[in-house]
Amino acid sequence: MPLLEVHDLKTWFPVGRGLFKPVKYVKAVDGVSFTLDAGEVLAVIGESGSGKTTLGRTVLRLIRPTAGKIVFDGKDITYAPDASLKWYRFSTAMIFQDPFSSLNPYHTVQYILEEPLILRKVPPQERRELVVKALEEVKLVPPEDFLKKYPHMLSGGQRQLVGIARALITRPRFIVADEPVSMLDVSIRAEILSLIRSLQSKYNIAMMYITHDIATAKYLADKLLVMYAGKAVEYGPFRDVIKEPLHPYTQALIEALPDPDPTNRLKIRKVPPGEPPSLVNPPTGCRFHPRCPYMIKGECDKEEPPLVEVKRGHYVACWLHIKR
Numbered sequence: 001m002p003l004l005e006v007h008d009l010k011t012w013f014p015v016g017r018g019l020f021k022p023v024k025y026v027k028a029v030d031g032v033s034f035t036l037d038a039g040e041v042l043a044v045i046g047e048s049g050s051g052k053t054t055l056g057r058t059v060l061r062l063i064r065p066t067a068g069k070i071v072f073d074g075k076d077i078t079y080a081p082d083a084s085l086k087w088y089r090f091s092t093a094m095i096f097q098d099p100f101s102s103l104n105p106y107h108t109v110q111y112i113l114e115e116p117l118i119l120r121k122v123p124p125q126e127r128r129e130l131v132v133k134a135l136e137e138v139k140l141v142p143p144e145d146f147l148k149k150y151p152h153m154l155s156g157g158q159r160q161l162v163g164i165a166r167a168l169i170t171r172p173r174f175i176v177a178d179e180p181v182s183m184l185d186v187s188i189r190a191e192i193l194s195l196i197r198s199l200q201s202k203y204n205i206a207m208m209y210i211t212h213d214i215a216t217a218k219y220l221a222d223k224l225l226v227m228y229a230g231k232a233v234e235y236g237p238f239r240d241v242i243k244e245p246l247h248p249y250t251q252a253l254i255e256a257l258p259d260p261d262p263t264n265r266l267k268i269r270k271v272p273p274g275e276p277p278s279l280v281n282p283p284t285g286c287r288f289h290p291r292c293p294y295m296i297k298g299e300c301d302k303e304e305p306p307l308v309e310v311k312r313g314h315y316v317a318c319w320l321h322i323k324r
């Protein structure tokens, strides 16, 4: 049984609600399915506004889903009331994109790291030991140099390391890392991603890694989910999708360099021309059809392609690959 199962998840935000106005919805997540085993890493990629953050926050149940199903450790938590979700909150954590706003500026590093342990009623002596160990694990050493510091006294990279230490100090079983390095200096990104990878692997933590940059996913990902306008357009084992991307959108994201190591093809990335569509009134049929070089008139613009398994574990939502 997978640790996490997500079935046809939808998160729609009502907009423009007025007395005489019909309710419209931003369909930020509009039918996404995937599974994650313990310790597995799923990279979620897609352009800005494709619904990645909303997906991550919904799966953590920080946002209430509109439809679909989320099952964690065999328990259906889709619509569970917040009051009954304490165990889920204690099993999960998030690493945020912005290390400058995600840490409370009035708290010391020691308190920032201790707080989740206090909530879990860990005794003071044990808390102190765990905090020191957490700092050592993210290489903020010697820990004594950091305990009494406030976030503004740290560099961006150091702050993100504190954010990582805080997310992992309670040994969650599942974390969402939302663009954890995109605001950091390019020179330290790979190092921080490797550190996240080694800690999640050491503690067997399942992870959803959200990024718009497919090249960074190769440091971590076992599986890849490609999102376009709220939809999962391709999903499968990371190497299989990179080696043989099937959806024209995925193909456009991955430059097909003739390199024997498929992960090296990720260095150059083309973005398909055109604008992502409106999530309030998405195009009929396949949402990518207005930008797709292989669009079949009368088919792709009429009917929405379902996500189907075309090779073992490799799914795509594209009429070019679905036998009728």
Ligand SMILES: Nc1ncnc2c1ncn2[C@@H]1O[C@H](COP(=O)(O)OP(=O)(O)OP(=O)(O)O)[C@@H](O)[C@H]1O
Pocket (backbone or CB within 6 Å): 013, 015, 026, 027, 028, 046, 047, 048, 049, 050, 051, 052, 053, 054, 055, 212, 279
């Ligand atoms: N609370 C909300 N109310 C209304 N619309 C929202 C809300 N949150 C997100 N959206 C909209 O949902 C869509 C998806 O946003 P989301 O942040 O999930 O995308 P993303 O892929 O994570 O983008 P980025 O890479 O820029 O963070 C966007 O059009 C956004 O404006």
